[in-house]
Amino acid sequence: KAGVTQTPRYLIKTRGQQVTLSCSPISGHRSVSWYQQTPGQGLQFLFEYFSETQRNKGNFPGRFSGRQFSNSRSEMNVSTLELGDSALYLCASSPSSGRGNEQFFGPGTRLTVL
Amino acid sequence: GQSLEQPSEVTAVEGAIVQINCTYQTSGFYGLSWYQQHDGGAPTFLSYNALDGLEETGRFSSFLSRSDSYGYLLLQELQMKDSASYFCAVRDNYGQNFVFGPGTRLSVLP
Numbered sequence: 001k002a003g004v005t006q007t008p009r010y011l012i013k014t015r016g017q018q019v020t021l022s023c024s025p026i027s028g029h030r031s032v033s034w035y036q037q038t039p040g041q042g043l044q045f046l047f048e049y050f051s052e053t054q055r056n057k058g059n060f061p062g063r064f065s066g067r068q069f070s071n072s073r074s075e076m077n078v079s080t081l082e083l084g085d086s087a088l089y090l091c092a093s094s095p096s097s098g099r100g101n102e103q104f105f106g107p108g109t110r111l112t113v114l
Numbered sequence: 115g116q117s118l119e120q121p122s123e124v125t126a127v128e129g130a131i132v133q134i135n136c137t138y139q140t141s142g143f144y145g146l147s148w149y150q151q152h153d154g155g156a157p158t159f160l161s162y163n164a165l166d167g168l169e170e171t172g173r174f175s176s177f178l179s180r181s182d183s184y185g186y187l188l189l190q191e192l193q194m195k196d197s198a199s200y201f202c203a204v205r206d207n208y209g210q211n212f213v214f215g216p217g218t219r220l221s222v223l224p
Contacts, residue, residue, distance in 0.1 A: 058211060103212075
């Protein structure tokens with residue numbers, strides 16, 4: 001079974017631009033979560049989607065948004081990029097939502113904002 | 115709010131046993147998970163405790179005490195490849211937000 005894939009793997013943008021990151025979960029997994037990882041703040045939860053609906057949202061500004069498609073693939077969008085948005089963005093999938101379900105992480109997208 | 119605390123660094127030698135502690139403060143606690151992340155890699159799931167007690171998976175064991183809001187990951191027969199960061203994580207707010215601890219960097223020396 002193929003793992004979680006994320007595209008692109010690396011991205012360089014400038015302040016004020018917007019970016020869209022893509023995540024394809026493991027086949028059959030309906031839950032997709034997004035995380036931001038930085039050396040200073042660690043792993044922070046952005047949001048979770050299940051069956052095309054946003055189930056949970058972390059404490060991030062409205063510039064961060066996402067969506068999930070009927071095939072469970074998910075995208076996240078960051079508008080009006082700031083220098084502080086430079087981070088590794090990780091996507092994780094699991095068979096269902098809630099409780100302590102094991103999450104399977106993708107390799108991440110390394111975003112650099114100049 | 116919710117918070118988790120872990121030691122920032124632990125060092126041990128090959129073949130030894132090491133314990134990584136995690137204390138948490140959350141609402142609507144829904145179990146404690148552990149993840150391993152090698153440098154440049156993605157986090158990988160190690161274990162999950164929903165109830166008090168010890169869960170064993172090969173060389174790794176995880177323990178939870180809900181009354182003490184405390185858990186630990188025990189790594190036995192340490193190998194060089196165990197050098198990585200280890201994160202505890204909880205689902206709180208009644209299964210809503212997923213919160214990770216700051217991570218413990220384990221260095222295994224020969």
